[in-house]
Amino acid sequence: MSHNLNIASIRGDFPILNEVVNGKQLVYFDNAATTQKPRLVLDALAGYYEHYNANIHRGIHHLAEKATSAFEQSRKRLQAFLNAAHSEEIIFTYGTTDGINLVASSYGRKFLKEGDEVIISTMEHHSNIVPWQMLCEEKGCILKVIPINDQGELLMDEYEKLLTEKTKFVSVVHVSNALGTINPIKEIIAKAHAVGAKVLIDGAQASSHIEIDVQELDCDFYSLSLHKIYGPTGMGILYGKRDLLNAMPPYRGGGEMIKEVTFAKTTYNELPYKFEAGTPNIADVVAAKFALDYVDALGKANIAAYENELLAYATGAVKEIEGLRIIGQAKEKVSVLSFVIDGIHHQDIGVLLDQQGIAVRTGHHCTQPLMNRFNITGTSRASFAVYNTIEEIDKLVQGLHKVKRMLR
Structure with a gap:
């Protein structure tokens, strides 16, 4: 090509x-650690702080409305980038690690029980190992690991052997940060779904190199960081299928993720805000859109x-x-x-x-x-x-x- x-x-x-x-x-x-930033991303960061710095969603004044509009435009842009079915399936996080922890802490704690099995692979980043270890220790689940060959490729026949009716979750990296290996995630997802397991894909390294279509892949969750796609640091997204996100409890408590608070009871906000407690990383979210525009232009x-x-x-x-x-x-x-x-x-x-x-x-x-x-x-x-x-x-x-x- x-x-x-x-x-x-x-x-x-x-x-x-x-x-x-x-x-x-x-x-x-x-660049696998972080990519550099083009001028238009730097200008977008400065432009937000110079011209419409304000907190979002709850303000009715001009700056707040302008900041909210720019913030939500980035959500729509990321929806298109991943071909997600709905914009509320895009949850803003602080990066890939944060997204994985959200799923392990929310979905894992609610739906996994003692004796259930979680599968990861030998080539995972620590961010896709430690949260699952913590969850397994807490819930009494069993962590299994897909082996690799000497070339750094997953042994898919061994993966199939690991899958059982007890397998409830599979979490694997799309592209290895240490080796560059592109994993056959569509096949991994299909085989996991065949036994009823849900799947998270760590897309930190893949997102700047590979076209990603979450609907075509049929993954349940996909996590990535914008700083590896020519965007700012401290900002990422978690994609999740809407029905799964709706079924999951909030990850953090605070402002924005609530509908009504009394000392007796709190009711939670709708997606995506249920998982976005507190003042978000507004400037970096706004600038993320410009990074994706740059990638698409090339x-x-x-x-x-x-x-x-x-x-x-x-x-x-x-x-x-x-x-x-x-x-x-x-x-x-x-x-x-x-x-x-x-x-x-x-x-x-x-x-x-x-x-x-x-x-x-x-x-x-x-x-x-x-x-x-x-x-x-x-x-x-x-x-x-x-x-x-x-x-x-x-x-x-x-x-x-x-x-x-x-x-x-």
């Missing part, structure tokens, strides 16, 4: 790419095609480095390149690359059980976005050769 993008023009949209780090122009390869297919070119080039280039081993070589991947170099600690690689102005992520990437599966403590991870270039990858390769000369 070819792309139709002007990369030089795109790079001009991101002011931070002009930064100089240790005397070198910044090469930013930490075209997700174009972005994916270009990022795949970068990944293919980088994969071929680093394979020429003696002693370097790529961790995660699934047939279906997004633009994440995770690697180790024999005899060199991943943290030392990160520090020495930073001295050359190259930003990569090092460590276990909040996937310690996955690192244990590969018998390593961590990796160095270069992750590519639409504003990265072949020339920057060449700098990475040169930097890695320099690291080897210095440390071996």
Whole structure:
């Protein structure tokens, strides 16, 4: 697949790419952790605070009405982004982690009971492990784990064996943040539904790379963060099927999520506000719409095609480095390149690359059980976005050769 993008023009949209780090122009390869923000998103943030900063929903003055309108436009925009059937199925959260915790704490506490089984996978982020562990400890449920092969792909035949009539919930990552693996979530969802289980998909890494249609996938819940889609930090969404969200109790108590409060009893608000207690992250929600508009203007297919070119080039280039081993070589991947170099600690690689102005992520990437599966403590991870270039990858390769000369 070819792309139709002007990369030089795109790079001009991101002011931070002009930064100089240790005397070198910044090469930013930490996009799986967070993407940089285009100028129109930065302008949207400033524009809210400069022109219509006000609390939302309950005010009748001009600024409050303007802020409320912009806030709810973002909800509609996210509904379209995921092809959700109803706008009230979009719950604003503080990120993917918050969305997963909401489901585990609300749906899990109400509907799961002792002896029920929850399935996750070996490649989950800690955010999709710990909430389920906490729930299982509290409720007496059993946590099961889908194994993977040496390429970093789920063993689907083993998944089928884990599914029983006791399986009540499956929560898996769409794309691995540590490996880049794209999981066959439609198949995972269908097989879970066949035994009556509900399914949550962690879409933190997938959302900037893959077209997502929650109705076509038929997932019950989908959680994502906007800061990984060129949007602001501290803001995400949980999609949930309307009937499930209506059946779930509130996650937090406070203003906005109520209809009427007395000291004797409180009645709760309708969707989506039942799950949005307190003053929300208004500015970042407003700016999120502009990030999605930016992605749509470029075209997700174009972005994916270009990022795949970068990944293919980088994969071929680093394979020429003696002693370097790529961790995660699934047939279906997004633009994440995770690697180790024999005899060199991943943290030392990160520090020495930073001295050359190259930003990569090092460590276990909040996937310690996955690192244990590969018998390593961590990796160095270069992750590519639409504003990265072949020339920057060449700098990475040169930097890695320099690291080897210095440390071996």
